[in-house]
Amino acid sequence: MLKFFRRSKGWQLAGLISPGALWILLFFNLPLLIMLFISFVERGRAGGIKIPPVYTIENYRLFFNSCSSAFSGPECNPFLYLGIFSHSVRIGLMVTFFCILVGYPLAYFMAKQKQVWRDALMILVIIPFWTNFLVRTYALKSVLATEGLLNSFLMNLHIISQPMNLLFNEFAVVVGLIYGYLPFAVLPMYTSIEKFDYSLMEAAADLGASPRRAFLRVMLPMTLPGVVAALVLVFVPVVGAFITPDIMGGGKVEMIGTLINRQFGVARNWPFGSAMSLILMLLVLIGVVIYFRSSTEETRRGI
Amino acid sequence: MTSEFAVEMQDVLKQFVTPEGGILAAVNHVTMQIKDGEFFSLLGPSGCGKTTSLRMIAGFELPTSGKILIHGKEMSQVPAHLRPVNTVFQQYALFPHMTVEQNIGFGLEMKGVGRAERSKRVSEALEMVRLPGMEMRRAKQLSGGQQQRIALARALVNKPEVLLLDEPLGALDLKLRKEMQLELKTLQREVGITFIYVTHDQEEALTMSDRIAVMSKGVALQIGLPEEIYERPADKFVADFIGETNFLDGTVKGQNGSTVEVDIPGTGLVRVESSRTFTNGQQVSVAVRPEKLRLNSDVKEGNNLKGRVEDVIYIGTDTHYGVRMTGGQKVRVREQNLTQAQKIIAKTGEEVMVSFTRTSPRLLTE
DSSP, X not given: OHHHHHHOHHHHHHHHHHHHHHHHIIIIXXXXXXXXXXXXXXXXXXXXXXXXXXXXXXXXXXXXXXGGSTTOOTTOOTTHHHHHHHHHHHHHHHHHHXXXXXXXXXXXXXXXXXXXXXXXXXXXXXXXXXXXXXXXHHHHHHHHSTTSHHHHHHHHTTSOSSOOOXXXXXXXXXXXXXXXXXXXXXXXXXXXXXXXXXXXXXXXXXXXXXXXXXIIIIIHHHHHHHHHHHHXXXXXXXXXXXXXXXXXXXXXXXXHHHHHHHXXXXXOOHHHHHHHHHHXXXXXXXXXXXXXXHSOHHHHHTO | OOOSEEEEEEEEEEEEEOTTXXXXXXXXXXXXXXXXXXXXXXXXXXXXXXXXXXXXXXXXXXXXXXXXXXXXXXXXXXXXXXXXXEEEOTTOOOOTTSBHHHHHHHHHHHHTOXXXXXXXXXXXXHHXXXXXXXXXXXXXXXXXXXXXXXXXXXXXXXXXXXXXXXXXTTTSOHHHHHHHHHHHHHHHHHHOOEEEEEESOHHHHHHHOSEEEEEETTEEEEEEOHHHHHHSOSSHHHXXXXXXXXXXXXXXXXXXXXXXXXXXXXXXXXXEEOSSOOOTTOEEEEEEOGGGOEESOOOTTSEEEEEEEEEEEEOSSEEEEXXXXXXXXXXXXXXXXXXXXXXXXXXXXXXXXXXXXXXXXXXXXX
16 A cells, blocks of 8 residues: 555655645635635724624725724825825835845946855845844934934034934835845846846947947846846835834834734734735735736746 | 058057966057958967957957057047947857847947838848848747857848958857858858958868968967968968978078078988078978878979888878888878879888978978
8 A cells, every 4th residue: 555655656746745735725825815704804892803703895995995984083084094005105116116226236246246256245145134134123223313323423524413314204214125125136136147148248339339228228138037026026025014114114104014013913903904915915916917927937037 | 531451450469467467468469451351360279369359359358559440540449339340259149138130130220220221121131141031030049050140140231341250150060160151251252341250260261261360379470361371381380270281390401592401300301492591500390281292202303201101091082191200200191082093002011202392391490
């Protein structure tokens, strides 16, 4: 009997796949289904859901019209949640844009170095990952604080006479997110640029393309898979970020992540939190689908 | 200002810093003139400076000192994209993310040629390299030979003043290479554009070129017609690099007018016609091509030396003999197999007479 199992290729394969498949099923797919269920029921009084469950689409309606709640007063802004959502997307795009803008030249510079230097620079980019994200964010906070490193430095040099308000605003959140996610932009772009054959730039110049046009027509399109990968890798986590806006924004900058976080915490509105999580997922999914549609198998591999 | 020369290199020096921190002169004070409409080859072993010279003409490298003129215009410091030359790269360097049409049309697009005109000229260029209808293919879908032709079309479609070719046939198999050699030569005659062709293959250079510059260690050793280079090599390096050459080293024993007597130690006295004057006791090499040596056929007024056959290689059209001379020098003799009876003149181990006329060798000093 055992011999039969060993011989069969199908069983061997199943044996190899099942641990991972079970893990995903149990800890990713099942919770997702639970979330989907919760998003369609009424909330319980102290968090959780009402038992027995009462089915409703109110949670989704609340997102698109924040005044649909029974508690809303006459001054209610119906687009409160939609506004936070679009604000998050805007911050996400801004952070992604700057990460790519800063990361591409950096990745280019790294790829141009000799092998020894490349490895050293790569380690420098990866090193921050070895430190806890929370610690790094707090460190940045102490740099930007009113009495912090940057302000005292500039004051001592008499470049500014009053400390600047660098913390607890959108600027701080964006800086914090760029700081946290820059490596995610650099690494895939580096991979693409490193594979790029520079003799193609010579060919472009030979055919009369100025350095700028050669870059736009040859190098950029050929390294685009890395840029798009960087876009997805930065945008997706940034839109849903909640630690950085919480710490750097000091509770003043609301993003979709902090909003969802609050529903499962102080607001004790699990169904609404679940509904928003699913809406966020859907948005990200649309983004990824657009990426896969716009790129072929070959360009994704960066050939 | 125009000039009869398509390209002039005037005392061009190109130095590189080596990884060890030293300075290497890849091109060491080279001066050459390439005539308009000429098929000119830069020939030499790898590292001789031929590719660096080409890259300086293209504008990918700037000379450390000296001048490069294209049709009389100083171009030494002009960036590549502003030079009236185009290059066919060794690895073709076709843009993989573009179609064949976009590849060939790239140069025209940069010049601002409109879409309709571009498309017309692209299909003409494809016609010219005998790949019509390939517009929508991608570079990767083509064979090596086809990519080669596309690279050629991409350069020629711009009607450059000079076409630079960097070992363009190096990646092709032998048969295709031979085919393309003839095709390139024909094409060059048709379009009338100056070709500067870099190669390490002496046979290729001899087949295709109007003139050849033989380079070694950054220096142009000899510039001339293929037959000049082959029949009258300037020095031992050229004689050795172009074709096969036997060197018989010896000492000048005397000169009677144009006839020089050279003593080859242990082998005997050799008489050679030369226009140059030598002094008695001078060390010289008698350089003579294998096909100019005869076995066992007494050459009147010539040189007849003794040796022993060490190997016989029959290759169909010819038979090659390796002969050890009495003085210990080894020479190669190439006999054409004109009749069936002539097939094998001597067997291994047999004593033979090696003969050649007084005019066939060249006397070379180092």
